Ligand SMILES: *[C@@H]1O[C@H](CO)[C@@H](O)[C@H](O)[C@H]1NC(C)=O
Ligand SMILES: *[C@@H]1O[C@H](CO)[C@@H](O)[C@H](O)[C@H]1NC(C)=O
């Protein structure tokens with residue numbers, strides 16, 4: 001151990017890396033790196049193993065605590081992202097051994113032993129349960145608001161996530177195993193109400209199994225554990241993928257509707273949740289890869305075409321209803337393409353998110369936590385996204401983490417909104433309430449079916465139409481949506497039922 005410390009002291013200046021003091025975790029000592037943002041020192045502890053690598057006999061199993069270590073582990077670089085099809089350009093290194101955690105804390109909070117009371121923001125990344133990684137830049141939000149992306153006050157933990165990360169957060173809200181671990185939750189575009197089809201999951205799992213060299217094996221689990229991870233990946237990478245969750249285990253014993261009806265959840269959690277205006281736009285390629293290719297100039301679509309596409313979103317029994325609802329009569333000279341995008345966004349992200357919030361709020365009564373909703377409509381200025389994509393899915397994340405601020409091509413408005421959103425998120429994490437937005441008090445969902453608009457040009461204005469719409473349409477819509485997070489093999493389920 002001494003050797004390692006000396007090694008670091010001698011060599012760190014060469015690499016320009018200043019190291020933090022050693023921290024003793026339950027599993028062993030680690031040492032992170034010292035960084036700085038706007039003259040505020042931030043300690044980063046990156047790539048901390050939080051479970052044993054889920055490989056070999058641990059593949060397809062519940063996570064297991066890591067083996068303790070005694071030598072100081074450097075925690076100066078993030079661990080690899082989980083093995084995934086190469087869809088995200090920013091993800092370089094992937095591995096099946098990917099259960100690592102990154103922690104950010106300001107130097108002054110770290111130093112001050114009497115000040116372990118800073119709120120913790122615990123981030124779960126998105127990516128359809130299939131792609132993405134936990135590597136985010138926590139520097140701006142942590143330095144500017146002195147929150148801890150893990151390792152602060154255990155009684156003030158806010159879990160937050162976007163997309164599939166947000167779906168995970170909603171599952172934790174309803175899980176008996178997570179009860180008491182966190183106090184607040186932020187859900188950005190996604191909940192467990194997103195459509196997923198168990199039958200398709202099972203069928204696709206068998207299809208995958210049949211394609212691998214295990215298809216003749218008697219022992220499904222052992223053979224699948226013996227396979228190389230890349231063989232499994234290669235055999236599923238021929239389509240859009242999305243893992244999903246299943247109800248009925250210890251983590252999630254009940255369907256959300258039952259959990260709500262019976263009150264099987266912790267009702268003291270404060271929630272901030274919302275969507276971005278065009279949450280569905282980037283996924284429309286799933287409806288038609290050519291027409292909705294975002295590298296092409298968008299062409300208007302006819303009423304007939306739009307109706308055909310609507311059948312990909314809603315089942316045939318309901319399509320007349322939704323055509324009337326979203327397009328009006330054929331004689332109406334609507335922008336059917338935009339209307340289709342609204343329908344798609346509603347069905348996939350917007351209504352599942354708002355309805356979850358409304359149900360949570362209405363089942364809490366007056367004693368429960370507070371639920372606040374937002375509607376993010378500011379379209380980020382980016383070079384790589386066409387105009388029609390609008391405020392696209394995931395656009396919120398760079399505002400929340402302040403990564404917008406470091407982007408030299410960034411607009412002034414985006415920087416302003418980013419600063420405001422960091423303020424809102426951290427204020428909420430600290431207080432369980434939202435701050436004033438301009439002159440406007442942010443009403444809870446218990447008080448009003450409305451969401452605060454997040455857009456510098458509409459500061460302090462609220463949105464009610466979308467939420468009212470979702471509230472009214474969801475009972476019928478939820479029964480008839482057929483598009484979801486996409487079919488993806490659920491290997492655990494396959495093994496259990498083999
Ligand atoms: C960590 O553990 C080592 C070895 O037991 C001990 O010498 C050191 O003081 C501990 N450091 C802290 C910060 O507790
Ligand atoms: C934190 O403590 C270290 C070591 O004692 C010291 O060098 C550093 O200046 C302190 N930083 C702050 C912000 O208090």
Ligand SMILES: *[C@@H]1O[C@H](CO)[C@@H](O)[C@H](O)[C@H]1NC(C)=O
Nearest residue numbers: 108109112113114115116117
């Ligand atoms: C340390 O934390 C305590 C408790 O939050 C605070 O009162 C005190 O001012 C802090 N000290 C420094 C040097 O930041």
Ligand SMILES: *[C@@H]1O[C@H](CO)[C@@H](O)[C@H](O)[C@H]1NC(C)=O
Nearest residue numbers: 203204205206207208210215
């Ligand atoms: C998998 O293969 C078995 C045996 O060849 C076949 O009966 C079954 O229909 C296949 N299942 C799928 C989902 O392809």
Ligand SMILES: *[C@@H]1O[C@H](CO)[C@@H](O)[C@H](O)[C@H]1NC(C)=O
Nearest residue numbers: 217218219220222223224226
């Ligand atoms: C899995 O691998 C082990 C060790 O190589 C081997 O003994 C076992 O037979 C394999 N099991 C299956 C089902 O292929």
Ligand SMILES: *[C@@H]1O[C@H](CO)[C@@H](O)[C@H](O)[C@H]1NC(C)=O
Nearest residue numbers: 326327328329332333334335
């Ligand atoms: C006709 O289209 C407009 C704009 O697209 C829309 O606001 C209106 O509701 C539609 N009318 C009907 C009857 O659906």
Ligand SMILES: CC(=O)N[C@H]1CO[C@H](CO)[C@@H](O)[C@@H]1O
Nearest residue numbers: 211212213214231234235238
């Ligand atoms: C489509 C695909 O990549 N199939 C692969 C599945 O795995 C087998 C080995 O079991 C490979 O030979 C196939 O190329």
